[in-house]
Amino acid sequence: MSDHALYRSLATDGGKIVLLVMDGLGGIPIQDGRTELELARTPHLDELARTGVTGLSTPVRPGIEPGSGPAHLALFGFDPVEHQIGRGVLEALGVDFPLGPRDLAARGNFATTDVAGVITDRRAGRISTAECERLTDRLQTATVASLSGCKVFVLPVRDYRFVLVMRGEGLGGDLTETDPGKEGLAPLPVTDRSSTAAGQRTADLVNRWLGVARAALHTETQANNLNLRGLSFDPGLPSLQDLYGLRSGGIAVYPMYRGVARLVGMEPVLFAGETPADQFRALAAVWDDFDFTFVHIKKTDSYGEDGNLAGKIAVIEEVDAALPALRQLDPDVLIVTGDHSTPVALRSHSWHPVPTILWAKTVRPDSSTRFGESACAAGSLGHVAATSLLPLALAHAGRLKRFGA
Amino acid sequence: MSDHALYRSLATDGGKIVLLVMDGLGGIPIQDGRTELELARTPHLDELARTGVTGLSTPVRPGIEPGSGPAHLALFGFDPVEHQIGRGVLEALGVDFPLGPRDLAARGNFATTDVAGVITDRRAGRISTAECERLTDRLQTATVASLSGCKVFVLPVRDYRFVLVMRGEGLGGDLTETDPGKEGLAPLPVTDRSSTAAGQRTADLVNRWLGVARAALHTETQANNLNLRGLSFDPGLPSLQDLYGLRSGGIAVYPMYRGVARLVGMEPVLFAGETPADQFRALAAVWDDFDFTFVHIKKTDSYGEDGNLAGKIAVIEEVDAALPALRQLDPDVLIVTGDHSTPVALRSHSWHPVPTILWAKTVRPDSSTRFGESACAAGSLGHVAATSLLPLALAHAGRLKRFGA
Numbered sequence: 001m002s003d004h005a006l007y008r009s010l011a012t013d014g015g016k017i018v019l020l021v022m023d024g025l026g027g028i029p030i031q032d033g034r035t036e037l038e039l040a041r042t043p044h045l046d047e048l049a050r051t052g053v054t055g056l057s058t059p060v061r062p063g064i065e066p067g068s069g070p071a072h073l074a075l076f077g078f079d080p081v082e083h084q085i086g087r088g089v090l091e092a093l094g095v096d097f098p099l100g101p102r103d104l105a106a107r108g109n110f111a112t113t114d115v116a117g118v119i120t121d122r123r124a125g126r127i128s129t130a131e132c133e134r135l136t137d138r139l140q141t142a143t144v145a146s147l148s149g150c151k152v153f154v155l156p157v158r159d160y161r162f163v164l165v166m167r168g169e170g171l172g173g174d175l176t177e178t179d180p181g182k183e184g185l186a187p188l189p190v191t192d193r194s195s196t197a198a199g200q201r202t203a204d205l206v207n208r209w210l211g212v213a214r215a216a217l218h219t220e221t222q223a224n225n226l227n228l229r230g231l232s233f234d235p236g237l238p239s240l241q242d243l244y245g246l247r248s249g250g251i252a253v254y255p256m257y258r259g260v261a262r263l264v265g266m267e268p269v270l271f272a273g274e275t276p277a278d279q280f281r282a283l284a285a286v287w288d289d290f291d292f293t294f295v296h297i298k299k300t301d302s303y304g305e306d307g308n309l310a311g312k313i314a315v316i317e318e319v320d321a322a323l324p325a326l327r328q329l330d331p332d333v334l335i336v337t338g339d340h341s342t343p344v345a346l347r348s349h350s351w352h353p354v355p356t357i358l359w360a361k362t363v364r365p366d367s368s369t370r371f372g373e374s375a376c377a378a379g380s381l382g383h384v385a386a387t388s389l390l391p392l393a394l395a396h397a398g399r400l401k402r403f404g405a
Numbered sequence: 406m407s408d409h410a411l412y413r414s415l416a417t418d419g420g421k422i423v424l425l426v427m428d429g430l431g432g433i434p435i436q437d438g439r440t441e442l443e444l445a446r447t448p449h450l451d452e453l454a455r456t457g458v459t460g461l462s463t464p465v466r467p468g469i470e471p472g473s474g475p476a477h478l479a480l481f482g483f484d485p486v487e488h489q490i491g492r493g494v495l496e497a498l499g500v501d502f503p504l505g506p507r508d509l510a511a512r513g514n515f516a517t518t519d520v521a522g523v524i525t526d527r528r529a530g531r532i533s534t535a536e537c538e539r540l541t542d543r544l545q546t547a548t549v550a551s552l553s554g555c556k557v558f559v560l561p562v563r564d565y566r567f568v569l570v571m572r573g574e575g576l577g578g579d580l581t582e583t584d585p586g587k588e589g590l591a592p593l594p595v596t597d598r599s600s601t602a603a604g605q606r607t608a609d610l611v612n613r614w615l616g617v618a619r620a621a622l623h624t625e626t627q628a629n630n631l632n633l634r635g636l637s638f639d640p641g642l643p644s645l646q647d648l649y650g651l652r653s654g655g656i657a658v659y660p661m662y663r664g665v666a667r668l669v670g671m672e673p674v675l676f677a678g679e680t681p682a683d684q685f686r687a688l689a690a691v692w693d694d695f696d697f698t699f700v701h702i703k704k705t706d707s708y709g710e711d712g713n714l715a716g717k718i719a720v721i722e723e724v725d726a727a728l729p730a731l732r733q734l735d736p737d738v739l740i741v742t743g744d745h746s747t748p749v750a751l752r753s754h755s756w757h758p759v760p761t762i763l764w765a766k767t768v769r770p771d772s773s774t775r776f777g778e779s780a781c782a783a784g785s786l787g788h789v790a791a792t793s794l795l796p797l798a799l800a801h802a803g804r805l806k807r808f809g810a
Contacts, residue, residue: 380782
C-alpha cells in the first residue's frame with residue numbers, strides 16, 4: 001500500500017486547515033549572514049514559530065530545483081516525480097483556461113524561419129504581447145475549423161509565447177515537440193512515442209493544425225513560423241475531496257496557481273485586490289465553505305527572481321502584518337511555508353529546503369522562537385518531504401483515524 | 406533489495422540488546438510548557454540520555470496515529486504498512502491464545518436483534534464479562550463439533566466482546582465482516598474477497614458456524630445474536646531468530662504484547678508480579694537465554710488514555726527508579742522508547758514522534774543531558790523511523806557485518 005493510499009484510507013472529518021504559501025520563500029545569506037526572511041521584521045510569524053514547530057521542507061528530492069507546478073503538487077500531497085504536469089498544461093492553467101480532463105495543451109512559441117524553412121530566431125525577435133495577441137487572434141480564426149471533430153483554442157501568453165489547446169474525443173498519446181532546440185534547423189514534425197492508435201491520430205491532427213497555422217503566418221516578417229513544446233494532458237489527479245474529504249479552496253492572485261490548485265479539485269476563490277490583506281479578507285469571506293484553504297503569495301518569488309532584496313523583505317513583512325486577520329479566523333492547523341526557495345542572492349528558484357512552520361492546537365511546540373532558515377534548521381519538525389506536510393496537517397486537525405488496532 | 410533483506414543478509418553474532426518500551430510514552434505540553442515525561446523526575450534515564458544518543462521515532466509514517474499492533478511491529482523492524490495484523494488476530498493474542506500459523510481469528514461482538522433479525526443493539530446492552538463468559542461457554546459447547554475437520558475455540562474477552570478461532574487444514578481467503586456497522590440492519594453473511602477455493606470454503610465454514618451459534622443464543626433476551634469482525638490470519642512473519650539469529654524473549658504484563666512479540670518469534674517470559682522492578686527481575690532471571698529482550702511497560706499508555714497526569718508521571722518514575730537493576734545486567738545496547746505517543750492532554754494515542762534513547766557501549770554520544778521530548782528533538786539520533794531502531798541496535802551490538810568490500 002502506498003503512503004498516499006494509506007493516508008486516504010484513514011481520512012475522516014475534522015478541523016480546518018490553512019496552507020499559506022509564500023512562493024520562493026527560502027533564501028541564502030545575503031546581508032550580515034542573514035537571509036531575506038531573517039532580515040525581515042516578522043513578529044507575528046515569530047510568535048507562530050514560538051507556539052508551533054518549525055522545520056525545513058524539501059519540495060521534490062534533495063538537490064532538486066523545482067518548477068512551480070511540481071512544488072505545489074508536493075504541498076498538496078502528491079509526489080511530483082510520480083505525477084508530472086506537462087508544460088503545455090501549466091501554460092494553459094497560467095492563462096486561466098478551463099482545461100478539461102482529455103484536452104491536449106501545448107506551449108507555443110512564435111519563431112522566424114528563412115526561405116528554406118530553417119529557424120533563424122526561435123523567439124521571433126521577442127515580439128510584443130500586443131503582436132502576440134494579434135497573431136493568436138489570426139491563428140484562432142484561421143485554424144478553428146481546420147480539424148473535424150476537434151475544437152481548437154489559441155490563446156496569447158506574453159511576448160512570443162502562446163497556448164494551444166485541442167479538445168476532442170479520443171485524443172491521447174505521448175507527443176514530441178517541434179522545437180529542434182536551436183537555430184539553423186527546421187521545425188520537426190510531431191510524432192507519437194506511445195505507439196497507440198490515439199497517439200498516432202493525435203500526432204496527425206497536430207501536424208495538420210501546424211500546416212494550417214503556418215500558412216496563416218506566411219505573410220509575417222518576424223513571426224512567420226511557430227513551434228509547439230510540452231504537448232501534454234491534464235494528469236487526471238484525484239481531488240482532495242475524493243482523497244481526504246476536504247472541501248478545498250484556492251486563493252491566489254496569479255492564474256497558474258489557481259490552475260494547479262484546480263488540478264487537485266480546489267475551487268478557485270475570486271476576490272478583489274491583490275495584497276496579502278486582500279487575500280486574508282477573501283479567506284474570511286469563504287471561511288465556512290472550506291475545510292482546507294490554500295493561500296498563495298506570489299511576489300516573494302518575483303522579487304527573489306529579480307534579485308530585489310528590499311522588495312522580497314517588504315512582501316514578507318506585509319504578510320506578517322496581515323497575519324492577525326488570518327489567525328482571528330481560528331484555524332485548527334496553519335502551515336506557513338514556500339513551494340521552494342528563490343534566494344535573492346541567486347535570482348532563481350533553488351533546491352534549498354524551505355523554512356516551514358506547522359502551527360496547530362494539537363502541536364508539540366519546539367524551542368524555536370523565530371521564523372527563519374537557521375531557526376527552522378533546528379526545529380523539531382525536522383527535515384521533511386513537502387509531501388508530508390498535508391498528512392501532518394490532517395493529523396493535527398484530527399482528520400486521520402488510527403491505523404490498525 | 407529491500408532494507409529488511411539487506412540487514413538480514415549482514416546479520417551475525419554479537420552482543421546483547423534490550424528494548425525497553427514504555428507504551429504511549431510521548432506527550433505534548435500539559436503543565437508549565439512541559440510534557441509528562443519532562444515533568445517526571447528521571448535521574449537514571451537522564452544519565453542514559455547523557456551517555457547515549459537521543460532522538461524522535463516515527464512509528465508508522467508522519468501523521469499516522471498507530472494502534473499497538475503496528476507500532477510494535479515497527480519496533481521489531483517490520484514495516485507495519487507492508488505487514489498488517491488483523492483485529493481478530495490481535496484480539497486472540499490479547500487473551501493469550503496460542504495462535505497457529507493458519508488459524509482464522511475473529512473478534513466477536515454479542516448483539517441484540519429483533520424478531521425480524523434486525524440489529525437493535527450492536528453491543529447487546531453492554532452485558533457483563535460474567536455474562537460474556539457464560540455465553541462463550543455455551544457457544545463453545547454448542548459449536549465445537551459443528552464443523553467437520555475444523556476445531557473451534559470461543560473465548561471471552563470483556564463485556565460483550567469475545568474471540569472466535571477456527572483451526573483446520575486449508576483455511577484461507579480474505580473474509581468480510583458480518584457487522585453492518587449500524588443498528589437497523591441485519592447481520593451480513595461472510596463472503597470471500599480473494600476468489601480462491603480456500604476462501605470460498607472458509608466463508609462457508611464460518612457461515613455454517615454462525616448458524617449453529619445463533620441457534621444456541623436464540624433463547625437469550627439481550628445477547629440473542631452476534632457479529633464477527635476483523636476475520637484474519639497470523640501474518641506469517643519470519644522470526645527474529647530466522648532474520649538476525651536473535652534468540653529473543655518478551656517480558657510483558659499484558660497478553661497482547663506477549664502475543665505480538667510471539668508473532669516475530671519471541672519467547673514469552675512468565676514471571677511473578679507486574680511492576681517494572683518485577684519485570685527487570687524477570688529479565689535478570691533469563692539473561693543468559695536471550696540475545697534480544699523486549700520489556701513492555703503498559704501503564705504509561707493506560708494513564709495517558711485516562712488523562713491521568715500524576716499516574717503517567719508515577720509510572721515513568723517507577724521505571725526510572727528500577728533502571729539500575731537493568732543496567733547492572735550490563736547489556737551492550739539498551740533502547741528506551743515508546744511504541745507511540747499517548748499524550749495525557751489528548752487522552753488518546755497520537756501521531757507525535759516518540760522520545761527515544763539509544764545507549765550502547767559503541768555509541769557516539771550527543772549533547773543531550775535529559776530524557777524528554779524537547780531534548781530528544783535536538784538529539785543526534787535525529788528523527789528516525791521506528792523500523793530503523795532494531796537495525797541500529799544490531800549495529801551497535803556488533804551484529805551487522807560490513808556491506809561490500
